[in-house]
Amino acid sequence: MALDSKIPPGPIDKKWTYHKGHMRIVAPANKRRIDVIVVGTGLAGGAAAASLAEMGYNVKAFCFQDSARRAHSIAAQGGINAAKNYQNDGDSTYRLFYDTVKGGDYRAREANVYRLAEVSANIIDQCVAQGVPFARDYGGLLDNRSFGGVQVSRTFYARGQTGQQLLLGAYSALMRQVGKGAVQMFDRHEMLDVVIVDGKARGIIARNLITGEIERHGAHAVLLCTGGYGNVFFLSTNAMGSNVTAAWKAHKRGAYFGNPCYTQIHPTCIPVSGTHQSKLTLMSESLRNDGRIWVPKNLEDAKAIRDGRKKGSDIPEADRDYYLERRYPAFGNLVPRDVASRAAKERCDAGYGVNKTGEAVYLDFSAAIERYGKQQANILKIENPSKEKITELGRAVVSEKYGNLFDMYENIVGENPYDHAMKIYPAVHYTMGGLWVDYNLQTTVPGLFALGEANFSDHGANRLGASALMQGLADGYFVIPYTVGDYLADDIRTGPIDTKRPEFDAAEKEVTDRINHFLNNKGSKPVDEFHRRLGKVMWDKCGMARNAQGLQEAIAEIRQIREEFYRDVRVTGKANEFNQELEKAGRVADFLELGELMCVDALNRKESCGGHFREEYAETEGPQQGEAKRDDANYAYVAAWEWTGDAGKANLHKEPLTFEEVKLTQRSYK
Amino acid sequence: MGNMKLTLKIWRQSGPNDKGRMETYPVHDVSEDMSFLEMLDVLNDQLVRKGKDPIAFDHDCREGICGMCSLFINGEAHGPGRGITTCQLHMRKFKDGDTIYVEPWRSTAFPVIKDLATNRSAFDRIQAAGGFVSVNTSGNLVDGNAVPIPKHDADKAFDAATCIGCGACVATCPNGSAMLFTAAKVSQLALLPQGRPEAKRRALAMVEQMDKEGFGNCSNTGACEVECPKGISLEHIARLNREYLAATVTKE
Numbered sequence: 001m002a003l004d005s006k007i008p009p010g011p012i013d014k015k016w017t018y019h020k021g022h023m024r025i026v027a028p029a030n031k032r033r034i035d036v037i038v039v040g041t042g043l044a045g046g047a048a049a050a051s052l053a054e055m056g057y058n059v060k061a062f063c064f065q066d067s068a069r070r071a072h073s074i075a076a077q078g079g080i081n082a083a084k085n086y087q088n089d090g091d092s093t094y095r096l097f098y099d100t101v102k103g104g105d106y107r108a109r110e111a112n113v114y115r116l117a118e119v120s121a122n123i124i125d126q127c128v129a130q131g132v133p134f135a136r137d138y139g140g141l142l143d144n145r146s147f148g149g150v151q152v153s154r155t156f157y158a159r160g161q162t163g164q165q166l167l168l169g170a171y172s173a174l175m176r177q178v179g180k181g182a183v184q185m186f187d188r189h190e191m192l193d194v195v196i197v198d199g200k201a202r203g204i205i206a207r208n209l210i211t212g213e214i215e216r217h218g219a220h221a222v223l224l225c226t227g228g229y230g231n232v233f234f235l236s237t238n239a240m241g242s243n244v245t246a247a248w249k250a251h252k253r254g255a256y257f258g259n260p261c262y263t264q265i266h267p268t269c270i271p272v273s274g275t276h277q278s279k280l281t282l283m284s285e286s287l288r289n290d291g292r293i294w295v296p297k298n299l300e301d302a303k304a305i306r307d308g309r310k311k312g313s314d315i316p317e318a319d320r321d322y323y324l325e326r327r328y329p330a331f332g333n334l335v336p337r338d339v340a341s342r343a344a345k346e347r348c349d350a351g352y353g354v355n356k357t358g359e360a361v362y363l364d365f366s367a368a369i370e371r372y373g374k375q376q377a378n379i380l381k382i383e384n385p386s387k388e389k390i391t392e393l394g395r396a397v398v399s400e401k402y403g404n405l406f407d408m409y410e411n412i413v414g415e416n417p418y419d420h421a422m423k424i425y426p427a428v429h430y431t432m433g434g435l436w437v438d439y440n441l442q443t444t445v446p447g448l449f450a451l452g453e454a455n456f457s458d459h460g461a462n463r464l465g466a467s468a469l470m471q472g473l474a475d476g477y478f479v480i481p482y483t484v485g486d487y488l489a490d491d492i493r494t495g496p497i498d499t500k501r502p503e504f505d506a507a508e509k510e511v512t513d514r515i516n517h518f519l520n521n522k523g524s525k526p527v528d529e530f531h532r533r534l535g536k537v538m539w540d541k542c543g544m545a546r547n548a549q550g551l552q553e554a555i556a557e558i559r560q561i562r563e564e565f566y567r568d569v570r571v572t573g574k575a576n577e578f579n580q581e582l583e584k585a586g587r588v589a590d591f592l593e594l595g596e597l598m599c600v601d602a603l604n605r606k607e608s609c610g611g612h613f614r615e616e617y618a619e620t621e622g623p624q625q626g627e628a629k630r631d632d633a634n635y636a637y638v639a640a641w642e643w644t645g646d647a648g649k650a651n652l653h654k655e656p657l658t659f660e661e662v663k664l665t666q667r668s669y670k
Numbered sequence: 671m672g673n674m675k676l677t678l679k680i681w682r683q684s685g686p687n688d689k690g691r692m693e694t695y696p697v698h699d700v701s702e703d704m705s706f707l708e709m710l711d712v713l714n715d716q717l718v719r720k721g722k723d724p725i726a727f728d729h730d731c732r733e734g735i736c737g738m739c740s741l742f743i744n745g746e747a748h749g750p751g752r753g754i755t756t757c758q759l760h761m762r763k764f765k766d767g768d769t770i771y772v773e774p775w776r777s778t779a780f781p782v783i784k785d786l787a788t789n790r791s792a793f794d795r796i797q798a799a800g801g802f803v804s805v806n807t808s809g810n811l812v813d814g815n816a817v818p819i820p821k822h823d824a825d826k827a828f829d830a831a832t833c834i835g836c837g838a839c840v841a842t843c844p845n846g847s848a849m850l851f852t853a854a855k856v857s858q859l860a861l862l863p864q865g866r867p868e869a870k871r872r873a874l875a876m877v878e879q880m881d882k883e884g885f886g887n888c889s890n891t892g893a894c895e896v897e898c899p900k901g902i903s904l905e906h907i908a909r910l911n912r913e914y915l916a917a918t919v920t921k922e
């Protein structure tokens with residue numbers, strides 16, 4: 001099947017308006033005859049379910065947590081971008097569009113990104129109207145901060161809990177519809193398959209996680225808003241339950257998977273402390289506004305720190321290497337994430353790491369504390385303030401800005417980050433890849449849509465900070481309410497979907513067979529053991545740096561782990577009860593296939609771009625030495641993979657990317 | 671691997687209809703860098719390898735924000751330590767040789783599903799009764815800066831809005847009251863101009879639903895505030911009471 005991205009005609013800034021004016025719509029009376037399933041209640045799903053219900057569709061919403069409010073979006077910290085230009089610093093829709101395409105290393109679809117930038121301002125207005133308490137300045141106006149990869153201040157935030165506040169906004173809109181009976185909420189339910197009837201998505205099979213009952217739900221369209229798959233690495237900043245099952249099951253039913261290898265490794269996370277580690281904790285990128293990243297200049301100092309003979313504060317200013325400021329003077333500590341992560345890895349690999357494992361760099365606030373302290377002393381008209389007073393005042397400012405993050409750090413590490421520089425290291429954070437969708441957010445299966453992190457669409461090979469929240473809400477509030485109508489206009493006479501059809505029987509049988517296989521397997525090892533092994537292979541060979549040999553090894557190792565998993569996994573308990581081991585088994589089974597496809601995709605892409613860094617394809621000389629080397633002539637395309645029954649033998653389809661607005665150049669942050 | 675040895679006394683209950691009982695489990699190799707939930711992971715790993723049923727407990731983000739984790743540890747909601755959730759509790763708070771008691775939230779409005787996992791859907795229903803601003807999605811609302819909000823009010827609303835809906839306030843309250851949770855939402859929206867028009871109706875509807883769900887009455891013991899991981903203040907209960915009173919007065 002040829003990929004059709006369905007990009008509307010016309011100049012880039014008119015495409016969305018044109019499209020909105022030309023799409024078909026469903027009349028209010030007919031909406032009542034149409035059922036829509038929304039899987040996921042994060043920013044994308046919560047916003048979509050609430051909006052579609054307001055419009056009059058019958059919505060069924062699903063999430064695996066015990067409440068819609070707990071979707072992983074809740075954990076986002078730093079902020080959400082919008083081209084409001086409140087700071088009058090030259091921001092505009094075009095600039096946000098441009099920054100996003102460039103930040104994504106020219107591997108995103110221009111038309112989608114432009115639309116995202118276009119609706120971004122509406123998102124802020126919508127959230128304010130819902131009662132989202134964004135940070136404000138003393139004049140009562142909305143405040144902004146800067147994020148990596150851009151030179152304007154366009155990030156809106158709510159202290160360090162922006163995701164929480166935005167999600168609670170969407171959740172309240174959703175619960176309003178639940179209260180009205182317009183949305184039926186199914187929490188503690190996990191979608192385990194999508195049902196295709198006559199080539200169209202017509203429902204899902206879900207497991208009630210409390211009773212274990214397998215349920216059939218029919219609908220005229222199915223929206224997957226199920227988040228990212230970063231947990232294929234076992235250790236990531238994602239919530240423990242985040243998984244790929246919904247997207248993967250859709251993939252196996254015909255939805256192509258776009259750019260699976262594009263993974264974002266976030267530069268500022270709390271380093272791994274031991275083998276018991278179950279997840280990693282992000283320290284928001286907003287910290288890079290004020291924190292300076294460094295390692296010692298001398299190997300001996302780094303070694304002394306690792307052995308506990310010296311502390312960071314013992315290293316004099318002259319012996320510190322602020323390597324981001326050194327390598328990228330124009331952007332300094334605010335280079336994009338992929339660049340910052342690789343630079344940390346480079347220093348640590350060279351032996352400059354500053355914790356026991358050698359995999360940590362400093363994120364230091366002492367300069368900011370001093371600067372803010374002096375500023376405050378001036379404001380408060382304190383003459384000749386003592387050093388202690390300055391520190392005290394400066395700490396108060398830093399605490400006001402990042403207090404909850406500092407507390408979080410201290411809790412986990414057991415060290416006070418005001419006194420000692422934070423130690424950080426990159427960790428898996430976000431997946432740019434996901435289900436391939438056209439401009440309407442429809443997958444290659446008619447009636448099956450993907451929104452938010454679950455799709456591949458807007459971030460190319462690298463996502464800029466504060467843009468995921470923007471995309472999730474744009475998709476859910478402002479895009480899908482239009483585009484789904486265009487599809488559903490054909491369904492006003494279809495009538496309710498009959499879940500007794502043989503297609504539902506077959507899908508349900510596959511689900512129960514899988515469950516029974518796990519429970520009857522009587523192997524010897526818990527699910528987590530296989531997940532950890534998979535994660536290690538992925539991190540070592542398909543992580544921050546990749547090469548052909550490593551990827552080939554990884555594919556063989558993953559196949560081996562998968563084979564052992566099916567033979568030797570032990571899943572306790574029964575099918576018809578609350579069974580968390582069983583839930584994990586199903587998710588890890590899917591990760592074990594996805595991981596292989598990620599390696600296949602990474603192997604295929606013989607270039608470096610964004611989060612995908614192939615060691616063989618780096619600049620070897622000149623001012624950009626060591627930086628990623630794209631190959632636009634051969635790889636300016638989206639890799640959309642089709643399932644053929646074996647992850648290793650997926651079929652590659654290419655969606656060529658054409659750039660009419662933005663000129664392709666080497667991404668330079670020097 | 672660490673070297674702490676602990677004895678855990680854990681509540682086991684196969685389902686809502688089982689009576690339930692405390693069972694004793696020794697755990698070894700606990701390191702002080704582990705979180706409490708990672709320690710339970712270690713125990714569960716051992717149980718699964720022996721073919722025994724692992725302990726069911728709720729968790730997701732493991733960084734104190736989703737509100738899913740919910741353990742009553744040594745008689746305290748979210749265990750020792752203030753301002754943290756169960757998932758943020760680290761083993762350095764305990765000593766080698768300690769015996770630790772682990773129980774689920776106990777409240778008639780939060781029935782046990784299995785072991786340490788409870789059903790907190792009552793909170794969702796309180797929210798659905800009125801915890802929102804009645805505004806539809808639309809691309810052409812007023813500009814976000816059209817109505818300036820004094821920083822002080824915005825900050826106060828934010829403080830209330832940080833509630834994670836974990837239910838520790840209920841679990842810790844001698845009366846099993848959900849006032850702190852309900853008040854946090856009422857107060858957040860009452861403090862913002864966007865929420866004002868519906869403030870009274872919201873207070874009435876949410877309190878009514880709260881009573882329907884079987885939560886107890888608030889007798890101002892203040893226990894909730896102490897155990898709330900997000901430091902939601904009793905001040906919000908006072909604000910809820912004011913809104914509620916004003917609403918009942920105008921209603922009559």
Ligand SMILES: Cc1cc2nc3c(=O)[nH]c(=O)nc-3n(C[C@H](O)[C@H](O)[C@H](O)COP(=O)(O)OP(=O)(O)OC[C@H]3O[C@@H](n4cnc5c(N)ncnc54)[C@H](O)[C@@H]3O)c2cc1C
Pocket residue numbers: 039040041042043044045062063064065068070071072073074075076077078079080162163189190191192225226227228237238239242243245246282429430451452453454465466467468469470472
């Ligand atoms: C720690 C952290 C901090 C972040 N900070 C920022 C930030 O500051 N700014 C920013 O822009 N982005 C940030 N991000 C990224 C951003 O939070 C996510 O990309 C975004 O929230 C994803 O939203 P979503 O709606 O697509 O999915 P999610 O919020 O992940 O929601 C997924 C939903 O799908 C449901 N689900 C999944 N599978 C199934 C299934 N099989 N059956 C039923 N339900 C299912 C889940 O229950 C959940 O409701 C951060 C991410 C992390 C990890």
Ligand code: SF4
Pocket residue numbers: 832833834835836837838839840850851854897898899900901902
């Ligand atoms: S008020 Fe506090 S204790 Fe109660 S649900 Fe909210 S965060 Fe939890």
Ligand code: FES
Pocket residue numbers: 728729730731732733734735736737738739755756757758
């Ligand atoms: S697991 Fe999310 S708050 Fe504890």
